[in-house]
Every structure is written in structure tokens, then in C-alpha cells.
Amino acid sequence: MRFREALSDAIQCMSAARLRTGLTLLGIIAGVMGVIVLAGFSHGTSNAFYERLAPMSGALSIAKKSTPGQQGGGPVMPLTEGDAAALADPEAAKNYHSVTAYRTGSAVLRDGEKEWTLGIVGVNGPYLMAENRTMQSGRMFTEQEERDRAKVIAVSTDVVEYFFNKDDNAAINSYIRIGRIPMKIVGVFKESGDDVVMPLSTARPLMAGNDMLNTIKMIASSPEQWDQAETDIKKVLDERHGIPKSKQRDYSISDMPTLVERVKHLMNVLAIAITVLAGICLLVGAVGIANMMLITVAHRTNEIGVRRAVGARRGAILKQFMLESTIIAGIGGIFGAIFGVAAVLISQRLLPRYLPDFPTPELSIPATIVAFGVSLLIGLVAGSYPALRACRLKPIDALRY
Incomplete structure (x- = not known):
């Protein structure tokens, strides 16, 4: 099966199950958007701390014991x-x-x-x-x-x-x-x-x-x-x-460099926690794609049997289902990136006005690119098992379904 034909069939199958496709897309959109927004607030918080503490990094304070x-x-x-x-x-x-x-x-x-x-x-x-x-x-x-x-x-x-x-x-x-x-x-x-x-x-x-x-x-x-x-x-x-x-x-001396190092450590811990949270968001989207593709294979078992009976190769079946999951992940990644970037940019305008003490988020281009790339990877990985399951079906077994 040619790529154009596989793409056309994939889009038709997705259109036939719009509600299921839409709900799966929401999972990916939320995951990618969450990564971008969390990364933006993480960068903004870290930079705000460093900007505040950097001029005081050489300060020493003396107090009575x-x-x-x-x-x-x-x-x-x-x-x-x-x-x-x-x-x-x-x-x-x-x-x-x-x-x-x-x-x-x-x-x-x-x-x-x-x-x-x-x-x-x-x-x-x-x-x-x-x-x-x-x-x-x-x-x-x-x-x-x-x-x-x-x-x-x-x-x-x-x-x-x-x-x-x-x-x-x-x-x-x-x-x-x-x-x-x-x-x-x-x-x-x-x-x-x-x-x-x-x-x-x-x-x-x-x-x-x-x-x-x-x-x-x-x-x-x-x-x-x-x-x-x-x-x-x-x-x-x-x-x-x-x-x-x-x-x-009878006195003690504390220095800001020690405090700065502690803040850096806390910021690193915060970044790790946010990364884990963002990964969980994307994992939820991956589970959604895998679940949708498994349901799709189950509903289209008879169709797979017919196609295998008339000569369709396993590679063609595999390509179609992998393409479907990748398209869903790609579309979700695009919209998730758009909404995530928009949320960060809007926050940059509104937060200083209504919450001046709250750190202003900063858009992270690398995080945006990585989030979109991971969404495509999720499509491939999450769709691989259902696609392999579909292409391994024997024609006679699929026709009896």
C-alpha cells in the first residue's frame, strides 16, 4: 500500500470514530500543553530567584548568638x-x-x-x-x-x-x-x-x-x-x-553564596519534579492512544480479514495502523504546542498586572520542540502493539470475528 493510500484510509477511519478520536486527541493536547506550561513556569520561577539573589550573592550577614x-x-x-x-x-x-x-x-x-x-x-x-x-x-x-x-x-x-x-x-x-x-x-x-x-x-x-x-x-x-x-x-x-x-x-556569620547554592538545589529538585509531572501528562496521552488503537483493531478485525484474504500484506496493515496512531499524536502535539505557547504568552501579559508578586513564566523553545517530538514518539510507541496485533491476525480467524 502506498503512503498516500494509507494516509487516506487512516483519515477515513479516524473520521468514522470522531468522538473516540477527539477524546484521544484531548489527552495528547493536555499532555503537550502541560509540558510547555510547566516548563515555562519552572524557567520563570528559577530565573526570578536567580535575578533576585544574584546581586546579593556576595552578601554576608552578622547576627548575635x-x-x-x-x-x-x-x-x-x-x-x-x-x-x-x-x-x-x-x-x-x-x-x-x-x-x-x-x-x-x-x-x-x-x-x-x-x-x-x-x-x-x-x-x-x-x-x-x-x-x-x-x-x-x-x-x-x-x-x-x-x-x-x-x-x-x-x-x-x-x-x-x-x-x-x-x-x-x-x-x-x-x-x-x-x-x-x-x-x-x-x-x-x-x-x-x-x-x-x-x-x-x-x-x-x-x-x-x-x-x-x-x-x-x-x-x-x-x-x-x-x-x-x-x-x-x-x-x-x-x-x-x-x-x-x-x-x-557570641556572633554568627551567614553568607549568601550558601543560600544561593541551597536555592539552586531546590530549583533543580523543582525542575525534576516538574519533568516527572510532565512525563505523567504525556503518559496519560500515550495510554489513551494505545487504548483507542486496541479498540479500533477489535472493531475492524473483519475488515482486516477481508484485506488479508484479497492479498494485503502484513506490512500494509502495520503501516496503516501505525500511521493512524502517529497522525493522532501529531495533530494532538500541534494543537497542544499552540495552546501551550498561547497560555505562556497570555500569562506573561496578565500575571504582572494582576499578580505582580508571582513569577512570570518564560517560554522555553527547547521544551516546546521536545514536547512535540515526544508526542510523535508516543504515537509510534503506543500504536506499535495494536498495529502488530492487527497485522499478525490470520485471514481465516479475522473473517470469523
Whole structure:
């Protein structure tokens, strides 16, 4: 049987069982579409994490330990503004920069009848660089305002949404009370969050008035200088805190490279899980094709017997049934790819508008090509057993069916 004749017969047989063919097509379409959409969200999520963490990959964070490293290590000394100043000294800060001191707490924000209890953060240093945050509106407070203990704050988009109905223009230069103290909003962060950032000198009276800190952050000058930067930090703090042995340190240093590696590992696990899930989607489609072809062989057993009786070769029967399953898989793969690509592109437009905090999916061309190729392979594999079963039928047995 020629290819054109086999193709024509296959299309006719598929048209005769439209409902069964359509349901099988849905399985393949859903499988291919699922692979493309899942791959798009996986790529988008991974890239969003890396984009967020990459600028902070050299960051080191110092925090106070709750207990000394070992028994006999002495009392736990808090981190202080003096520690931050010593670390920022040019003689010490040769392998790191952007030393930022943090003092955190909570307070009630009030504007008229509205109030909200949320975190307040007092900072001294390049906060935006340390946290990789950007300003959406207005500005960050200046060093002069920090020295003058200016009552100015920068807030997140969540605060603007709650108190000013998402209107940045209304928020900028407006006053809002923290406790009983009016604070001027000078900037709005692009990122969301339930915190208010103010100069450390302004936050100090709100938090017991002492010079204690919760955290000190800095950024290594380069990835190659992480270890040396950590050594420099330990040298300064060990001397200031009177620490004779490393196991007796009353502070801990965590670095972003370790966190980045953990995130990469989690992203790899997520990618594997998504790949398995996508494979299951395609497997369901393969089962659907195999089931349809088995039913088709059973319904057309008499026809196969007639064709074998008049001289049709086994290869012709095999070719026709294999062609039918491949055509179904190919058509399903094409529509699945179209719908999958459309879903990703539509999500790229809608998600930033309605769910700005949700990672935007990214279309993966390799995943699209692989998904379509696998759909064709599924057609061949899933249709092979029914096709072999059909071509091995003896004419006399098929005619008796």
C-alpha cells in the first residue's frame, strides 16, 4: 500500500470514530500543553530567584548568638553601632563594602481611623544595595537625615495600598503616625512587604534608646574574597568582643553564596519534579492512544480479514495502523504546542498586572520542540502493539470475528 493510500484510509477511519478520536486527541493536547506550561513556569520561577539573589550573592550577614559557642565562653555580647562603625573602617573593610547596620522591631502605624501593626527597621548605611531593593516612587532618606534624626520613612507597596489606596502620589510627602510620632513618607519601595524603613538614629528612641543592633550586613568585593572578608570580620569582632577562641564567638556569620547554592538545589529538585509531572501528562496521552488503537483493531478485525484474504500484506496493515496512531499524536502535539505557547504568552501579559508578586513564566523553545517530538514518539510507541496485533491476525480467524 502506498503512503498516500494509507494516509487516506487512516483519515477515513479516524473520521468514522470522531468522538473516540477527539477524546484521544484531548489527552495528547493536555499532555503537550502541560509540558510547555510547566516548563515555562519552572524557567520563570528559577530565573526570578536567580535575578533576585544574584546581586546579593556576595552578601554576608552578622547576627548575635543566643548562647556562647561552648560552656565557659562568657556572656553573650550584643552587636552594637560601635561594631558596625569598626567594621566600616577603611582599614578593616578591604575585602568588603556597603556595611549596613539594622535595628528591628514593631509598631502601630495610624492614619485617621486606619491602623496596622507591622515591622519597623532602622538602618544606617546603603540599605538598598544590601537588600537589593529599588524605589518605585520618591527617594531613600539621606545620610544627612540620618545624622539629623529626621522623622522620615520609606514604605512598601503594601503600606501604600492599605493607607492610600495604591496611590503613590498621595503617599509621598504625607505624614503617618508611628505610635504618637508623625513620620513623613519620602519613598515607596517597588517590592511588597509589611515593613517600614527609617534612619537608625530615628528608630533608636522607639527601641529602648540604646545602641544595640540586630544585624550587620556587608557585601564582599568579589566572590573570590568571600573567605578573606569573613576572616577580616571575625578579626574585628573577636577583638572588640574579647573572644579568645573561635568556638566561644557570641556572633554568627551567614553568607549568601550558601543560600544561593541551597536555592539552586531546590530549583533543580523543582525542575525534576516538574519533568516527572510532565512525563505523567504525556503518559496519560500515550495510554489513551494505545487504548483507542486496541479498540479500533477489535472493531475492524473483519475488515482486516477481508484485506488479508484479497492479498494485503502484513506490512500494509502495520503501516496503516501505525500511521493512524502517529497522525493522532501529531495533530494532538500541534494543537497542544499552540495552546501551550498561547497560555505562556497570555500569562506573561496578565500575571504582572494582576499578580505582580508571582513569577512570570518564560517560554522555553527547547521544551516546546521536545514536547512535540515526544508526542510523535508516543504515537509510534503506543500504536506499535495494536498495529502488530492487527497485522499478525490470520485471514481465516479475522473473517470469523
